[in-house]
Amino acid sequence: xxxxxxxxxxxxxxxxxxxxxxxxxxxxxxxxxxxxxxxxxxxxxxxxxxxxxxxxxxxxxxxxxxxxxxxxxxxxxxxxxxxxxxxxxxxxxxxxxxxxxxxxxxxxxxxxxxxxxxxxxxxxxxxxxxxxxxxxxxxxxxxxxxxxxxxxxxxxxxxxxxxxxxxxxxxxxxxxxxxxxxxxxxxxxxxxxxxxxxxxxxxxxxxxxxxxxxxxxxxxxxxxxxxxxxxxxxxxxxxxxxxxxxxxxxxxxxxxxxxxxxxxxxxxxxxxxxxxxxxxxxxxxxxxxxxxxxxxxxxxxxxxxxxxxxxxxxxxxxxxxxxxxxxxxxxxxxxxxxxxxxxxxxxxxxxxxxxxxxxxxxxxxxxxxxxxxxxxxxxxxxxxxxxxxxxxxxxxxxxxxxxxxxxxxxxxxxxxxxxxxxxxxxxxxxxxxxxxxxxxxxxxxxxxxxxxxxxxxxxxxxxxxxxxxxxxxxxxxxxxxxxxxxxxxxxxxxxxxxxxxxxxxxxxxxxxxxxxxxxxxxxxxxxxxxxxxxxxxxxxxxxxxxxxxxxxxxxxxxxxxxxxxxxxxxxxxxxxxxxxxxxxxxxxxxxxxxxxxxxxxxxxxxxxxxxxxxxxxxxxxxxxxxxxxxxxxxxxxxxxxxxxxxxxxxxxxx
Amino acid sequence: xxxxxxxxxxxxxxxxxxxxxxxxxxxxxxxxxxxxxxxxxxxxxxxxxxxxxxxxxxxxxxxxxxxxxxxxxxxxxxxxxxxxxxxxxxxxxxxxxxxxxxxxxxxxxxxxxxxxxxxxxxxxxxxxxxxxxxxxxxxxxxxxxxxxxxxxxxxxxxxxxxxxxxxxxxxxxxxxxxxxxxxxxxxxxxxxxxxxxxxxxxxxxxxxxxxxxxxxxxxxxxxxxxxxxxxxxxxxxxxxxxxxxxxxxxxxxxxxxxxxxxxxxxxxxxxxxxxxxxxxxxxxxxxxxxxxxxxxxxxxxxxxxxxxxxxxxxxxxxxxxx
Numbered sequence: 001x002x003x004x005x006x007x008x009x010x011x012x013x014x015x016x017x018x019x020x021x022x023x024x025x026x027x028x029x030x031x032x033x034x035x036x037x038x039x040x041x042x043x044x045x046x047x048x049x050x051x052x053x054x055x056x057x058x059x060x061x062x063x064x065x066x067x068x069x070x071x072x073x074x075x076x077x078x079x080x081x082x083x084x085x086x087x088x089x090x091x092x093x094x095x096x097x098x099x100x101x102x103x104x105x106x107x108x109x110x111x112x113x114x115x116x117x118x119x120x121x122x123x124x125x126x127x128x129x130x131x132x133x134x135x136x137x138x139x140x141x142x143x144x145x146x147x148x149x150x151x152x153x154x155x156x157x158x159x160x161x162x163x164x165x166x167x168x169x170x171x172x173x174x175x176x177x178x179x180x181x182x183x184x185x186x187x188x189x190x191x192x193x194x195x196x197x198x199x200x201x202x203x204x205x206x207x208x209x210x211x212x213x214x215x216x217x218x219x220x221x222x223x224x225x226x227x228x229x230x231x232x233x234x235x236x237x238x239x240x241x242x243x244x245x246x247x248x249x250x251x252x253x254x255x256x257x258x259x260x261x262x263x264x265x266x267x268x269x270x271x272x273x274x275x276x277x278x279x280x281x282x283x284x285x286x287x288x289x290x291x292x293x294x295x296x297x298x299x300x301x302x303x304x305x306x307x308x309x310x311x312x313x314x315x316x317x318x319x320x321x322x323x324x325x326x327x328x329x330x331x332x333x334x335x336x337x338x339x340x341x342x343x344x345x346x347x348x349x350x351x352x353x354x355x356x357x358x359x360x361x362x363x364x365x366x367x368x369x370x371x372x373x374x375x376x377x378x379x380x381x382x383x384x385x386x387x388x389x390x391x392x393x394x395x396x397x398x399x400x401x402x403x404x405x406x407x408x409x410x411x412x413x414x415x416x417x418x419x420x421x422x423x424x425x426x427x428x429x430x431x432x433x434x435x436x437x438x439x440x441x442x443x444x445x446x447x448x449x450x451x452x453x454x455x456x457x458x459x460x461x462x463x464x465x466x467x468x469x470x471x472x473x474x475x476x477x478x479x480x481x482x483x484x485x486x487x488x489x490x491x492x493x494x495x496x497x498x499x500x501x502x503x504x505x506x507x508x509x510x511x512x513x514x515x516x517x518x519x520x521x522x523x524x525x526x527x528x529x530x531x532x533x534x535x536x537x538x539x540x541x542x543x544x545x546x547x548x549x550x551x552x553x554x555x556x557x558x559x560x561x562x563x564x565x566x567x568x569x570x571x572x573x574x575x576x577x578x579x580x581x582x583x584x585x586x587x588x589x590x591x592x593x594x595x596x597x598x599x600x601x602x603x604x605x606x607x608x609x610x611x612x613x614x615x616x617x618x619x620x621x622x623x624x625x626x627x628x629x630x631x632x633x634x635x636x637x638x639x640x641x642x643x644x645x646x647x648x649x650x651x652x653x654x
Numbered sequence: 655x656x657x658x659x660x661x662x663x664x665x666x667x668x669x670x671x672x673x674x675x676x677x678x679x680x681x682x683x684x685x686x687x688x689x690x691x692x693x694x695x696x697x698x699x700x701x702x703x704x705x706x707x708x709x710x711x712x713x714x715x716x717x718x719x720x721x722x723x724x725x726x727x728x729x730x731x732x733x734x735x736x737x738x739x740x741x742x743x744x745x746x747x748x749x750x751x752x753x754x755x756x757x758x759x760x761x762x763x764x765x766x767x768x769x770x771x772x773x774x775x776x777x778x779x780x781x782x783x784x785x786x787x788x789x790x791x792x793x794x795x796x797x798x799x800x801x802x803x804x805x806x807x808x809x810x811x812x813x814x815x816x817x818x819x820x821x822x823x824x825x826x827x828x829x830x831x832x833x834x835x836x837x838x839x840x841x842x843x844x845x846x847x848x849x850x851x852x853x854x855x856x857x858x859x860x861x862x863x864x865x866x867x868x869x870x871x872x873x874x875x876x877x878x879x880x881x882x883x884x885x886x887x888x889x890x891x892x893x894x895x896x897x898x899x900x901x902x903x904x905x906x907x908x909x910x911x912x913x914x915x916x917x918x919x920x921x922x923x924x925x926x927x928x929x930x931x932x933x934x935x936x937x938x939x940x941x942x943x944x945x946x947x948x949x950x951x952x953x954x955x956x957x958x959x960x961x962x963x964x965x966x967x968x969x970x971x972x973x974x975x976x
Contacts, residue, residue, distance in 0.1 A: 236898045331875075403871065439729040472699055472870045476863070
């Protein structure tokens with residue numbers, strides 16, 4: 001029996017969410033204005049910033065180095081730090097620990113009813129999932145606008161729209177925002193929403209930590225965005241020292257931003273990891289865990305184990321900036337290689353944090369639309385865990401030309417190429433699942449097929465990059481840029497779209513419009529490839545990354561890429577229009593199980609009751625037993641459950 | 655249609671497309687793949703790229719043909735049989751073991767081939783750090799001699815030429831220890847010569863990318879990153895900074911030339927004489943240069959001295975006789 005059964009199984013959704021004011025409820029879920037919500041977070045965040053900035057000026061203005069160069073980084077840092085603390089205090093994230101600190105019992109923390117719970121510190125994983133949907137889309141949209149600016153500048157090799165300082169600010173901000181977004185784009189919205197539903201749990205293991213992870217993620221957005229007001233930072237998302245030490249106050253936003261986002265990533269990863277290990281429904285052995293959950297498990301392990309290194313590296317950088325330590329300063333006994341190694345020791349697992357959830361989504365969705373069992377389930381799980389494990393042993397391939405020990409290079413070439421083997425498992429599983437299936441080309445399925453198409457190009461070009469002799473030409477060029485856009489955008493973002501089209505009917509009870517969805521898919525797929533494929537050629541022809549001037553003979557390719565990028569941007573507008581249209585303007589009620597899935601998440605009532613399952617399901621068999629007449633349903637919900645869940649699975653067989 | 659004939663069709667299509675694709679690549683595209691043939695490493699890196707390309711193309715075609723076939727034939731339309739479920743749909747052990755064996759073999763073969771290519775071509779033009787292990791004959795000795803002030807080069811001998819690449823925001827300069835330690839802002843090299851590049855930086859990390867030479871090495875402050883090239887053809891080449899180094903990174907490029915040995919000697923002797931006065935100001939040739947007390951990287955020595963130090967204070971250079 002799992003811990004998730006701690007509530008009496010007879011509890012119903014109705015009694016769990018009593019309407020009206022409740023006595024003794026905590027500040028975070030009191031109805032009305034006199035409570036804690038997004039508004040108080042903004043106010044306290046703002047006041048915190050003012051206080052911190054004043055404090056820094058009061059304390060540090062007289063420091064010799066600050067008086068000499070006239071830049072008070074301490075004030076900027078304390079401003080941001082107090083802003084984050086104010087934000088967390090304002091939303092109510094610290095109520096519980098503070099009360100406990102003083103030995104007091106917090107009030108009732110059941111989520112507030114109604115729409116307002118989405119603007120509060122809400123402990124329900126479904127609310128957190130929806131908050132993340134909005135959060136990551138905001139990140140994605142900001143980063144996307146910056147990408148449009150980059151492509152506009154690159155329309156001409158010598159005529160400039162931005163000055164070089166502004167351009168590098170835009171490039172750096174685009175990269176950093178997108179990377180931060182991509183760490184959470186699937187784990188945040190879909191991971192938080194779906195994992196408990198898919199493993200038959202009523203809750204996450206640590207609901208407060210889960211809500212905290214979202215609110216600190218959103219604080220991280222504010223911190224990294226603040227760099228724009230500090231004149232940006234010139235280092236790109238990689239933040240290499242000593243350029244980092246040289247940079248102005250925008251660098252503090254970068255370093256502190258990654259530290260803040262890092263706390264969010266660690267807490268999200270830790271919570272999900274513990275949930276998956278401990279909160280699976282009875283009967284859900286490891287060979288019955290849905291593939292999406294496997295991928296989130298692998299990702300959560302990476303988040304938990306890799307992010308502390310980033311956090312520490314950022315802390316060192318902050319100390320270098322603020323109290324003049326010299327972790328990364330060569331002349332004073334530090335080493336710029338330290339940053340490179342710490343950053344990429346996090347950075348390469350990070351790359352797989354941005355790939356594995358995509359693999360999980362397609363592995364989860366493809367059987368539903370081919371009406372076949374997942375091909376080679378164990379190989380798929382082994383592939384994901386294999387990628388996660390190997391990802392810790394490849395980081396120095398980013399440093400092939402940096403002057404590391406030369407005899408390390410064959411080793412890291414080998415480990416990097418070995419990672420193709422478990423990645424190949426994912427393709428075996430995907431291709432095998434298509435074999436003699438009966439494919440329904442719905443919008444989510446199209447996005448899954450696009451992932452196989454795009455990620456293949458991204459993955460194969462990764463082999464070119466891992467080969468040291470070829471790396472001499474392609475390292476640091478547009479070839480690399482195209483490679484990782486093919487894996488992260490072509491892989492993860494396409495998978496995220498597949499996931500949204502597939503699961504939004506469950507999450508919101510409304511169907512996405514299919515016609516608009518098809519338009520969105522085809523424009524995004526075509527223009528994604530037209531934008532990024534030419535960049536491979538641009539890179540091979542000698543254009544380095546992050547430049548605002550390039551050879552005249554590359555203008556044609558760059559212009560082609562830019563115009564395609566604008567069309568790609570327009571395809572996202574189509575998506576946003578579809579989202580608005582289908583969710584708000586003209587909502588169509590979704591059927592209980594629109595894709596006829598056997599997945600557990602589709603078998604609870606719609607909308608999902610507060611505690612997810614009226615009775616904890618007992619998992620009786622493997623997932624994905626499609627097209628198998630007479631197969632038992634995936635889960636047994638006990639007799640006569642209101643949702644009739646146990647019958648949905650079998651009716652699909654007919 | 656039974657399984658066998660369906661698979662036969664797919665495999666036949668795959669083999670045909672792969673053979674055509676590989677032949678087209680090898681004979682039409684391959685010879686034009688950068689970086690060309692200006693150095694031996696450029697040549698071998700191009701060869702290496704093409705080997706990987708003809709290995710990769712069949713893999714790409716396999717997945718594309720499979721996807722295409724699936725979308726056309728195995729989709730939900732009238733006449734398509736119901737998919738198999740249960741035991742019949744399970745992955746056979748043969749398929750799984752076969753897939754893992756084949757992918758592992760290809761991947762490990764690629765790693766072995768890459769290693770052989772890397773070692774055989776003396777590091778393939780990539781930066782090998784301060785202590786290179788795969789060097790052309792005589793190159794390391796020549797580099798050590800350069801540090802001791804004993805570098806020589808003549809058009810008749812076969813000595814390697816030592817060139818130091820000094821990167822700073824936002825410019826490359828080049829020192830020639832064999833020619834009195836002169837420093838120029840253009841890179842000129844002799845043909846049919848092993849060149850030792852000692853790459854370093856004065857401020858932040860840059861990356862010396864001599865595109866057609868197929869040389870790429872990060873320029874780290876305080877570190878000597880050594881790379882080798884063996885020039886084979888005369889001509890122009892492009893030099894770009896390939897590591898983000900601040901706001902003018904995009905404008906940090908220039909071009910260099912490979913000349914015949916005699917033309918190079920003539921250029922070098924002339925430039926040495928022209929630059930002699932400036933060369934006297936330079937610090938002695940060294941593998942790295944510490945940023946000066948004025949703080950080349952933005953004031954790292956806040957010792958309260960408001961008057962900038964002069965080059966005489968910093969480098970101990972001789973004052974020119976007035």
